[in-house]
Amino acid sequence: MTTLVFGHKAPDTDSTGSPIIWAWYLNQIKGVEAKPVLLGEPNTEALFMLDHWKLNKPEIIADVADDQPCVIVDTNNPAELPANINGADVRAIIDHHKLVGGLETKGPIDIRIEPLACTATIMWKMIGDDLAQAPKAIKGAMLTCILSDTLEFRSPTTTQEDKAIAYALAEDLGVDIAEYAAAMFAAKSDVSAFSDAELLRMDSKEYAVAGTKFRVSVLETTAPDVVLDRKASIMETMTSVAAEDGVDQVLLFVVDILNEQATMLIPNDLTKSVAEKSFGATVEGDAVVLPGIMSRKKQIIPNLAV
Amino acid sequence: MTTLVFGHKAPDTDSTGSPIIWAWYLNQIKGVEAKPVLLGEPNTEALFMLDHWKLNKPEIIADVADDQPCVIVDTNNPAELPANINGADVRAIIDHHKLVGGLETKGPIDIRIEPLACTATIMWKMIGDDLAQAPKAIKGAMLTCILSDTLEFRSPTTTQEDKAIAYALAEDLGVDIAEYAAAMFAAKSDVSAFSDAELLRMDSKEYAVAGTKFRVSVLETTAPDVVLDRKASIMETMTSVAAEDGVDQVLLFVVDILNEQATMLIPNDLTKSVAEKSFGATVEGDAVVLPGIMSRKKQIIPNLAV
Numbered sequence: 001m002t003t004l005v006f007g008h009k010a011p012d013t014d015s016t017g018s019p020i021i022w023a024w025y026l027n028q029i030k031g032v033e034a035k036p037v038l039l040g041e042p043n044t045e046a047l048f049m050l051d052h053w054k055l056n057k058p059e060i061i062a063d064v065a066d067d068q069p070c071v072i073v074d075t076n077n078p079a080e081l082p083a084n085i086n087g088a089d090v091r092a093i094i095d096h097h098k099l100v101g102g103l104e105t106k107g108p109i110d111i112r113i114e115p116l117a118c119t120a121t122i123m124w125k126m127i128g129d130d131l132a133q134a135p136k137a138i139k140g141a142m143l144t145c146i147l148s149d150t151l152e153f154r155s156p157t158t159t160q161e162d163k164a165i166a167y168a169l170a171e172d173l174g175v176d177i178a179e180y181a182a183a184m185f186a187a188k189s190d191v192s193a194f195s196d197a198e199l200l201r202m203d204s205k206e207y208a209v210a211g212t213k214f215r216v217s218v219l220e221t222t223a224p225d226v227v228l229d230r231k232a233s234i235m236e237t238m239t240s241v242a243a244e245d246g247v248d249q250v251l252l253f254v255v256d257i258l259n260e261q262a263t264m265l266i267p268n269d270l271t272k273s274v275a276e277k278s279f280g281a282t283v284e285g286d287a288v289v290l291p292g293i294m295s296r297k298k299q300i301i302p303n304l305a306v
Numbered sequence: 307m308t309t310l311v312f313g314h315k316a317p318d319t320d321s322t323g324s325p326i327i328w329a330w331y332l333n334q335i336k337g338v339e340a341k342p343v344l345l346g347e348p349n350t351e352a353l354f355m356l357d358h359w360k361l362n363k364p365e366i367i368a369d370v371a372d373d374q375p376c377v378i379v380d381t382n383n384p385a386e387l388p389a390n391i392n393g394a395d396v397r398a399i400i401d402h403h404k405l406v407g408g409l410e411t412k413g414p415i416d417i418r419i420e421p422l423a424c425t426a427t428i429m430w431k432m433i434g435d436d437l438a439q440a441p442k443a444i445k446g447a448m449l450t451c452i453l454s455d456t457l458e459f460r461s462p463t464t465t466q467e468d469k470a471i472a473y474a475l476a477e478d479l480g481v482d483i484a485e486y487a488a489a490m491f492a493a494k495s496d497v498s499a500f501s502d503a504e505l506l507r508m509d510s511k512e513y514a515v516a517g518t519k520f521r522v523s524v525l526e527t528t529a530p531d532v533v534l535d536r537k538a539s540i541m542e543t544m545t546s547v548a549a550e551d552g553v554d555q556v557l558l559f560v561v562d563i564l565n566e567q568a569t570m571l572i573p574n575d576l577t578k579s580v581a582e583k584s585f586g587a588t589v590e591g592d593a594v595v596l597p598g599i600m601s602r603k604k605q606i607i608p609n610l611a612v
Binding site (some may be wrong): 093096097098099100102103104105107108109110111113114115116127128287297299302 | 400401402403404406407408409410412413414415416418419420421422427514558603604608
């Protein structure tokens with residue numbers, strides 16, 4: 001049976017590109033029949049990557065069947081995976097997030113988690129010399145994933161390994177990193193077609209702090225005003241999205257990639273308190289700028305307080 | 307702060323040797339101050355390894371303090387770890403068991419789990435060429451762990467990698483595998499000093515099947531009669547051990563390493579039913595021989611039925 005390779009729901013660039021990279025490796029190098037799939041519609045930056053490198057857009061699946069062989073990449077969180085994931089035959093996990101607990105496997109399997117910025121960086125290390133056999137598109141996907149997850153090395157999640165591997169790939173491919181990253185971020189910033197609710201769910205993870213459930217949403221952009229001009233209606237929509245998704249509050253951080261800061265929306269007293277207690281911010285009005293804040297994983301989640 | 311490296315409670319050879327190997331690697335190669343510790347008294351085979359290779363017996367600790375840096379080896383199951391494990395600062399996990407779910411980490415960490423017979427085999431791969439700098443005792447501990455977990459390559463958990471690495475280590479050390487393994491297994495079989503309750507808890511894991519909680523105990527030995535001669539009193543003790551440990555039934559499998567079979571004790575109708583439904587055995591009397599059964603992980607747990 002064909003092994004399905006997938007990342008998390010709401011696929012960003014790494015969760016779209018890494019399944020494609022790993023399925024190539026399984027098919028071409030390991031002789032294992034494999035197919036990349038998606039658990040949702042990829043974001044605009046991921047679509048740019050597919051278009052630029054002429055990669056086929058993977059099929060979107062709704063769930064996995066019992067005993068379906070699969071490889072999970074870029075997450076280990078059952079909440080971000082198909083409902084029947086613990087019924088499937090998970091063969092491997094490759095990830096760079098904290099161990100959440102909750103995912104169980106039927107037997108011992110290959111699990112590789114490293115504290116790097118990007119899943120594709122770990123894959124580069126695992127594939128090793130066999131990468132010489134990869135087509136340009138696979139190396140291009142790797143480079144795109146690393147530049148995306150590191151925000152072109154600006155994010156504090158960036159490690160020396162992510163950076164060195166991205167430089168090596170760019171050199172090999174003849175890609176100008178600054179120019180290519182600018183095109184990627186322009187694609188990611190092009191969110192005018194999305195509804196407020198779609199924006200709030202685009203890059204979003206649920207976290208509970210002291211009994212309060214949050215949906216922590218991040219929008220990384222080089223054009224923050226495109227989002228911030230809509231902030232009144234986005235804040236209104238937060239209430240219905242929270243109710244529909246069963247959380248107490250949606251938090252939205254608009255990350256300005258070029259100026260290396262985030263703007264957090266402040267629709268009510270709860271979000272005001274979160275901004276003050278988590279980031280020591282002084283809040284006036286319905287938005288607050290948080291200088292230097294770029295990473296949910298490294299800076300937002302570890303500091304979140306109510 | 308010194309990083310503590312430990313395996314599971316009730317340390318066998320792999321859970322005693324692997325922390326010593328990894329602490330050596332962290333101290334000598336990675337420049338990280340580390341110390342191997344134990345979560346309980348090691349078994350007689352592990353003590354033989356320490357004695358044979360003149361390794362110090364690691365200190366036994368009761369729990370870990372908040373934010374204590376630590377590396378977990380040979381398990382990912384919180385039930386087999388210190389009570390405060392989720393309060394500690396877990397830096398890495400190296401294991402060869404199925405993902406149980408329940409262990410959480412504060413941030414992304416290094417996790418390496420592979421479906422090999424032995425943790426030390428994974429460490430051999432991770433250490434790579436740096437192993438040339440290891441003293442004989444560290445290589446000796448590696449070899450002992452692999453021969454122990456594979457039962458000298460007889461266990462169905464054995465992979466080609468475990469075997470090849472053990473042969474390479476034995477060649478390097480000038481060890482005769484057959485002779486050395488016989489001495490190891492003689493040490494493991496010397497269980498006359500242990501009480502019935504100690505025997506039942508020596509190498510034991512808890513598993514629930516269809517709502518019934520079992521303590522699944524295994525004794526690997528080259529002298530099964532030493533244990534089976536005591537079976538009447540061991541079966542009596544099963545009741546009190548089950549009550550004290552909050553399980554419904556203790557199952558004991560006496561694995562005859564040389565004859566590659568297990569004898570399961572049958573004190574009552576529940577254990578009789580388990581033997582019949584799990585292994586298709588025909589049970590008469592208070593014990594049943596299960597030909598070919600040697601591995602809890604590969605053969606007993608996956609088939610357990612009530």
